[in-house]
Amino acid sequence: MTRRSGRGRRGWAAAGALALLLCGAAQGTAAATTHEAPAAATTRAARVFYGGETMTDGGGDRCTAGYVATGAGSTDRYILTAANCTDAASTWYTDDGVLIGESTGTGTVGYGLVRVANPDLDARGAVLLDGQPVDVTGSTPVPVGSQVCAASGPSGTLCGTVTAYDVTVSLPDGTVTGLTQTTLCTGPADIGAPVLAGGEAQGVVVGGSGCTTFVLPVDEALTAFGVELA
Template sequence: MVGRHARYGRRAVWTALGALALAALPPAASAAPPPAPAPSAVPSSDAGRAPAALLRAMERDLGLAPGRARARLVNEAEAGTRAGLLRDSLGDRFAGAWVSGETSAELTVATTDAADTDAIEAQGARAAVVARGLGELTAVKERLDAAAGRVSTAATPVWYVDVRANRVVVQAAGEPAADAFAEAAGVDRADLGVRISAERPRLFTDLVGGDAYLIDGRARCSVGFSVTRDGQEGFATAGHCGAPGAVTTGPDESAQGTVRQSVFPGRDMAWVAVGAGWTATPDVRAQDGATIQVAGSVEALAGASVCRSGSTTGWHCGTVRQHDTSVGYPEGTVRGVTETSVCAEPGDSGGPFLAGAQAQGTTSGGSGDCTRGGTTYYQPVNATLADFGLTLLTTSATTKTPAPQESAAGDAWTAGRVYEAGAAVSHGGVRYRCLQNHQAQAASSPEATPSLWRRA
């Protein structure tokens, strides 16, 4: 199988083909919050079985003591479930959640109403009472997103909702640049925090041929995750790596594919349909030739650990800093990416990010490098799967998950469909509500996965 050729070494990610303080506002009036369910220990089934290669890389890049990485993964997975339960209970008062601590993954949940404190603490989490809910903060960011289409963002290349600070933050070359961006967006300058930095994110594409895969014989990128659509195998990768119709080639000339769909800028996502020379697997190339098998696509919380594979720099780990980040690259603005502390370099674009064995996204770009450290952004994989109608290839079932199908009921739980936190479905005559963003797998129906679904 092409994906198993060891002679290309750790850089041959193509072989893995899936182997791979705002102004204070009064809290919104609200009814007394419903009681939260008692804390429940339902860690992701794969978190406690993480491969040794992943654990060693986490210890190296996160400075963890030997043996502590596995506990961190288990605690982060369990915190994600509790955060989902609280998000569902708090509704519009929910203002974000994050984890902290070397291995304890202590959960903090923010709310706009101090009356929610007892319910949050009943779930074993810290409560943070803040001025604005997540919806209000997102609305401010969306105004900046809209302005980015009209004005240059060269001096303000990054902006995001910082749930820990309960404000929208703009990375800018200086205060005047932030002032101008706020004015262009019609946003009160007092509503923005500013992170002063001269760094300018760039795309991680390398125009030098090498391993991984080439686009039209010149630009080099990295394979992301194996996917299927209507029986056609392929892989998800970065949109800036190739336009629709571009031909992709691995070191073996028979390993060819074609970019079927690609979006950049706006998003940074693409999928490549492959021919007989490629073999799709649920693997991701890790350290020292090891592979990790993808089990699903449950989205990690801010503060959680993530690891990345790329054809230039191999396997590196860090943490999620911010979700729903907008980045103004010289080539155009990309919205909805996730900012991490993981390093990357040119040629790593398109490669996979994992949280344990859960797919997170594909490398977009960033700043810095893997010698001095850096920042990297990834395109969330669930958005790619949903927008292109793709099914992630995983090990959660003995057969590939079927493509999503429309149901007569409209809201019936369906394997292959991407669900966002808060979505309501019917399954087996019971109503359920989604706790964490993920693509449904055939072997993970709501009653079997209390970490992802609760009875409504």
């Protein structure tokens, strides 16, 4: 499957105010003194980033950010996505051009990890579904026949049902076992998208064709990379 995977500017500036003070003696000409207030300090708000947003390599390749994770016992933040995203590019940006960070941990078949290296990127643990952040509360698999939804920056919210578990599929980076088969209708730019059932993380999109999409369960990757959902 091919991978297709954007710099925001924020800030505000306040102009200095000009005050004119007139003073004069009881007899004589008035003297004017001008006082210019110092310009207010410029502040820059952090770019808030959620799972399910578009990631780009700064060129033509796009993927979807999966889940935001934290390093065990640390404040480091990571983006859990698909391995064929992190295999395709080393540096990732938001769709509006803000640096996210560098690909790391691409050794696990199916999964990839991006380390958040930008202190001005506020990577949060929620996932954007229909434009609204949904908190991730766990990672319990749902029964076959249950509805699941994928959050994709390029395609929006995509919903379908679980049709099978423990499926084996050949992907570009190798044969992957233990996949969840769904009826999600996804495309190349949806690779890496987080899949939710309510607040339960079901995994990330790793491949498929048409409306048969395969999802790699999230717990395996968390264990392999030594991270946990944020």
